[in-house]
Every structure is written in C-alpha cells, then in structure tokens.
Amino acid sequence: MNILAEINNFEDLKEYLPFLIPLAVIQLGFMIAALVSIFKHHKYKTGNRVLWVILSLCLSIIGPVLYFALGKTDEED
C-alpha cells in the first residue's frame, strides 16, 4: 500500500488545508516549545528530563501541555 499515492488521489487536498494547517502548527509549535524549555532547564517540578522528552515526543499535544503545567518550573527562562 503506497500511502503517498493514495494521498495524491485525494479529491482535493485544498479541502483539508483549513484544519490541517492549524493542527500542524499547534502540534509542532507546542512540541518544539516544550523541547526547547526542557533542554533550557535543569530542574523540573516533577519528573526528569528523559521522561518529559519522551512524553513531549510521543503524546502528541497532551505531552507538551502536561510538561508546561506540571513539569516546568515557574522561574523565568
């Protein structure tokens, strides 16, 4: 099964763009922001660096949200 070939067969990719673009921006933006913050800090409120990197990479949007809410310290960057 060739996924790319199937995607090319989509009736009109333009139809999907109104939600694909914001979803991708939010998801990637959150993940990059979380990873930058994780590597900038050495101390976390809960957990450790490895845990937060894995969660941020694997749990789509929930991982970064949990990091910012429960892992990141309140000190300024």
Add this chain to the structure above:
Amino acid sequence: MSGFSPFLKKEFFELYRRRRLLLFSILFVFFGILAPASAKLTPALFKLMSEDFRQQGITIGEVTVSAYNSWEQFFGNLSLQLIVFVVVFSGSVTNEFESSSIVPLLAKGLSRTSLILSKLCCGLCVWTLGYWLSFSVCLGYTRYYWDSSTVPGLYKAALLWWLFSAAVVCVMFLFSCVVRTSVQVMLCTGAAVIVPYLLSAVKPAKRFLPTSLIDAMPLCSNAKNVSEIAPAVIITAVTVLACILLCPFLIRKKSV
C-alpha cells in the same frame, strides 16, 4: 468573606503569568479543530485501508460522514480535555496547603471561605470558557463542511455535557478541601466519576446518574428527550450547589 475579589484577581493573574490561560486556550482550540478533522478524514482513511481489509475478506462500501460524526468525535474527546483539566487543577488548593504558601495570606486576614470560593470560581470560569471556546471552534468547522440538520438537539446536549463537567470540577474542589495531596484529589475525583459510570450498567438506575448526561449523541439526534433523564439533571445540579455550599465548611477543618 473578606478578600474574595482580590484573591480571585490574584488567581487569574497567576494563571496568566504562568501561561496556563494561553496553554488551555490553545489546547481547547486544538480539540475543537480535531473533531471535524477526524470526521472529515475518515472516508479517506477507510479508502486507504480498504485494500488491507479486502485481503482479509472484508469489503467496505462508500463511507459518508456528516455533522453527526463530527459532534460524535467532539463529545468523545471532551472526556480527555476534562481529564487534562483535572490533572492540572488538582493541586490548586492542596499545593498551597502542602507548601504552607497560604499561611501569610491567612494570617493577614484572608478568610478560608474566600480562598476556596475564589479558587472554585476561577476553576469553573476557566473550564467554562475553554469548553465553549472548543465548542465554538468545532461548530464553525462543522458548519463549514456539513449541513447541521443531522444534529437538531446539539445545544441541549452541549449544555448537559457542560453541566456534568461543572459538577466534576466542583467535586474536585470538594475533595481538595478534604484530602492532602493532588494525587489523592485526582484519584477521588476519578472514583467519583467511575462509580456512577459503572452503576449506569444497571438500567433502572441510569436515569438518576449524572453520567447519563454525557451520553450526548442520542440527545443530539433527538432520539432521547431531556425529560427521560430529568432526575439525573436535577441530581447533577444539586451536586454542583451542594459542593459550593460544603467547600467553605470543609476547608475550615483543613490543617496547614
């Protein structure tokens, strides 16, 4: 009830300063977009997998989606949003008492009633605004892609889901007044939702249980009427009020 208004302002400022408001806004918008996106992509995904299914002897016909499927996704995702909210806010009261950071404020004359009611008010406001933000985003996208005639009872279903979620938030703050740590708050709140959910397997009890309010799709399609679950609606509303009234009494007994 001295200090309610300043403490409420402080709570909102704290959420703003720690970027929790921004975080929640983005999260709720994301889930608002995700529901119609999943519904819209379903036929394409089925088409993508049809070859695999055909090899296993399963034939899939043309899959059509409507506003109904989009809202089905939305209401399905709401429980995840509520879980994230409870996880983040479960330490709102207990952390203040655990770290004793509330002691100077209490010593300066802030009443415990003001403390818990402002925390409860702040939590309910954030959840309510986030919930309807997510709903509005989903509504906009769903109307853009599909005709809304398949979901005539959408608003009442959404309102009842909100009532249930408000009860969960209130119960969470009630447990915050009783137990010591945020993990205990999460576990007790989880139990308070899971027990009625399991009990709803007993058919005669179902119409009395708050969990019947989150069975949104029959309400959306008008297959079920609100009058059928009226006792559950009343019980949920009473739970919200009882929690708001009980919290100030329970917080007075909480040791710092």
